[in-house]
Amino acid sequence: MGNNRSDKPLTTPVQYLLQVLGSKWKLPILCTLSKKDVLRFNELKRELAGITNMSLSNCLQELEHYKIIKRVQYLEMPPRVEYSLTDNGKSLLPILKNLDEWVNKQLEINCEKAQETEPGDS
Amino acid sequence: MGNNRSDKPLTTPVQYLLQVLGSKWKLPILCTLSKKDVLRFNELKRELAGITNMSLSNCLQELEHYKIIKRVQYLEMPPRVEYSLTDNGKSLLPILKNLDEWVNKQLEINCEKAQETEPGDS
DNA sequence: CTGTATCCACCCTGATACTG
DNA sequence: CAGTATCAGGGTGGATACAG
DSSP states (O other), X not given: OOOOOXXXXXXXXXXXXXXXXXXXXXXXXXXXXXXXXEEEHHHHHXXXXXXXXXXXXXXXXXXXXXXXXXXXXXXXXXXXEEEEEOHHHHHHHHHHHHHHHHHHHHXXXXXXXHHHTSOOOO | OOTTTTTSOOSSHHXXXXXXXXXXXXHHHHHHXXXXXXXXXXXXXXXXXXXXXXXXXXXXXXXXXXXXXXXXXXXXXXXXXXXXXXHHHHHHHHHHHHHHHHHHHHHHHHHHXXXXXXXTOO
């Protein structure tokens, strides 16, 4: 957050980040891809139980546009398309991990607070 | 800005993070607070040109709920309320900074390869 | 299999007005 | 000053149907 411009909040890098992967399925997709290395469209759909073709397609397109994932299409019958993380996508993973750790800490704190509201047992 | 954020089942910690500060004004608020140490409601509103009472109030409440900011109310006339980052809030800053660096790198990449093909650019 | 098009519902956001 | 109530508009995600 080196440059915070109060007059143009949407142009800050952090806001850009939220824009890039701030929708519901972006992170789950990246997490899934990070574990499976390469996945086809329907394999992703199966892993991300609940996602629709529309959402998956949109997310993949945006992620591809931002060079976070790579799309390889084979002109065969039946069609085959494989998705995988780019190096940029992989470079995001450690950061996601830090976020993950921070959030886990927050979750603990909130849990503790929730328990403190309980009248003292014993 | 739903106050039901805290009720939503969160599948992953990262989703929780987006939930916690994934809305438009959360980061600008945190950035502003990180620089001013302590700010009153209207001071924040002034810094975050364009935000409404509603959005600011909701964001502050959520941020406070997650123990990221601290709210101190003085029962005076006129009323005075001061907001500041908690230690948790401050611990988030370095991570945001990493995100910032990563995104800046991504921005460079995208600028080099595709300047005018933003999917949601319109 | 791999998507796209369309409609629909919900949430976020902001504007305005009002209260303590 | 510091919010809250209410309403409206826009964007996003989901369901279904259809196409290459």
